[in-house]
Amino acid sequence: MSSSLFRKKSLDKITADAAAGISDSHSSGLKKVLGVKDLTFMGIAAVIGAGIFSTIGSAAYNGGPGIAILFVITAITCGFSALCYAEFASRIPISGSAYTYAYVSFGEVVAWIIGWALILEYAIGNIVVAISWSGYFNNLLEGFHIHLPGWLATNASNAQLGYEEAVKALAAGEAPETMTKHAKLGYDAIMNAPMIGTWKVILNVPAFFIVMLITWLAYIGIKESKRSTNIMVIFKLAVIVGIIIVGFFYVDTTNWTPFLPNGFGGVLAGVSAVFYAYIGFDAISTTAEECKDPQRDLPKGMMYSLLICTVLYILVALVLTGMVHYSELKVDDPLAYVFDKLNMNKIGYLISVSAVVATTSVLLVFQMGQPRIWMSMSRDGLLPKKFAQVHPKYQTPSFSTIVTGLLVGIPSLFISSGFMTDLTSIGTLFAFVLVCFGVLVLPKIAEGAGRKGFKLPYINGKFIIPAIVLLITFLFRSRINDAFLNIGNEGSQEILFLIFMVIALVTAFYSFIRSYSFIPVAGALCCLYLMIEIPAISWLWFFGWMALGLIIYFFYGKNKSKLAQS
Known part of the structure; x- marks a missing residue:
């Protein structure tokens, strides 16, 4: 039973098939048109969206100018994960992202779980983005004195x-x-x-409309989607750079004092908002089969996009908190707000236009990512064959694209974003954790094997990881002690914290015994900590979602799996 649940794909077979132009015993049928520039632009398109135009305000309100430090900390955390994604992308040059990586590392049932969890990031996350787009779009229409009836513009x-x-x-x-x-x-x-x-x-009709439009774009072809993404990225980068340049002329440095008005605790209060601003860089790993040279280009695209976005985020955070006092930034549209306050309404309006473009590009990247994960799962037999169907003319996963459009579009008519932001974050972080741990169990490549592409740097974590975990244990000793003394009365949040500490200590022990690489272990532990800071109610929904996925796996995927039949 357990052997069938944890049966793995052969890394050598995947690599050989990919080199021969075959993906999981099927002709790929996908156009290879993406280079480093396109992948970098897709990464920027996915990352720079609702985060920089909305959630950055609440983070700055909590942390003051010191929020710039949190962007650096979060970027390092995401950087660890990106390096692990890059290692997998270099070794496994086919579509599927973390799903395929888990299939090679941990086995089938874990791959199914992570594929099911990624629906939260790509599909559920896109519902939030579509609702956000609708709000910006309504503001733009009002600028032209066009007023949609309220019952057609919200939920x-x-x-x-x-x-x-x-x-x-x-x-x-x-x-x-x-x-x-x-x-x-x-x-x-x-x-x-x-x-x-x-x-x-x-009904939120604008949200439904943009999802259907983006689904059509994703349906007709990756080349058309690539062009649209690149144009949108160039525009929003130009606007953001313009905001930074113009904004610096209006910075009052007295607003930067004190730099940490609410202490470091205030900075950490913005963790979820700041992490949400980084979600998306991993989406480009789903397009491996459409890359000209995935082993070389995917790692570069991920790292370049993450680096560019981090620099822009830090500069925007400093400009925002320098133009107005941080206490004024708890608004939905902080970038537009600061310019409107300084009577630069035309720039504020341009920012609203850019926000619409930014969220449109995020929708496009995620609407392209989800169908390709389903396509990979279908090829493996875990979903019906229809999900792997490639359009004969457009050479895109047509059926999966239509299903994704309906899965995102219909709920966006009725529901509010609410806790779905937390659900998106928890699904994404879960994928990051498994990818980081997955690198540790990848088979070693023999010296002189002529490996091509990116290689994750090895930093011996034998002493570094235990030292860091012991330091964390010391710093959190009061919280650990209180949680143990009141374990019967503690809320779910503290129980999650204790579970994290147990996992951290076990990981430190094995790092010492087996000399694990520092980068993947640090990435996994950082992401795990961010996960436990997400409200407990979201964990309950997450576990419910996982339970539904496992029911589908045991009743369909387990028996239909290609590995089961072979």
């Missing part, structure tokens, strides 16, 4: 919250024109929505 949950806010404002004697946009939209939606029986028809 029922947000409309109700806005309506309640508006009712309180009106009861307090506030004039309607001075209410927030959120309150105005919610009030309009609730008061004017048509009825079907007892149901008020409130």
Whole structure:
């Protein structure tokens, strides 16, 4: 039983098939058109989106100017993971991202679990991005004096919250024109929505529209998607660089004092918001079969995009907190807000345009990534053959692309982003952890074997990892002691913390015994810590999602698997 659950793909066979133009015993059928520049642009397209245009504000509000330090810390954490992804991408030049990497490292059931978890990052994450796009798009329309009815521009949950806010404002004697946009939209939606029986028809039509448009782009071909992505990236990079240059002329350095107004704890309070700003660089690993030279180009594309985004994030954080006091930045559109406050409304409007472009490019990259993971799972027999179908004309995974469009588009009509941001982060971090640990169990390549492409630098973690874990244990001794003394009364969050400490200590022990490489172990432990800081309610939903996935695997994938039949 256990041997069938953990049966692995042969790394040698995958590499040989890829070299012969075959992917998992199927002709790939995908166009090889992507180079280093295209992959770097795709990485930037995926990373720079809603994060830099919205979540950076709440992070700066908590941490002040010191939020720049958190961007460096998070970039190092993601950098460890990116190096591990690069090692796998160099060794396994086929589509599938962390799913395929887990199949080689840990076996089939873990590969299925991670493939199922990645749906949270690519599909569920795109619902959040589509809803964010809708908000920016509505702001743009209002700039042209075009007003969509409220019931066509939001979802029922947000409309109700806005309506309640508006009712309180009106009861307090506030004039309607001075209410927030959120309150105005919610009030309009609730008061004017048509009825079907007892149901008020409130739908986020712009979110659905952009998902369908992006799905069509992803359907008709990678070359067309590549061109669109590159154009959008050039535009938003030009706008962000312009913001940085113009903004520095309006920086008041007294706003940078104190640099850590709420201490380092305040900086760490922005962890989830800042990590969300980095999600996406791994998406380009799903396009391996469309790369001209994946073993050389994928690692470069990931690292270049991560480096460029980090530099831009740090500079934007410093400009934002220098132009206005950090306490003013708890807004949905911080970049536009600071320029509007300084009466530069045209720049604020240009930022709104850029935000629409930025979120559009994120949608495009993720709508391309999800179908390729399903295609890989289908080739392995874990999903029906239809998911591996490649369009004869467009040479894209056509059926998987349509299913992805519907999976993202339909929920975006009805639901609010809410906790889905946390679900997206937990699924992504879970993938990062398994990729980092997976590098440790990859077979060693013999010296002089003529290996091509990127090679992960080996730094002996025999003493470094145990020393770091012992230091963490010492620094968190009070929290560990309190958690143990009150374990029966503790919330789920502290239990997650204790589990993390156990995993860290076990990992440190094995690092000492087996001289594990420092980079993958550090990446895995950093990502694990970020995971336990995500609210416990999101963990419950995550476990529920995983349970559903395992039911599908045991009733379908386990018996239909290509490895089972061979």
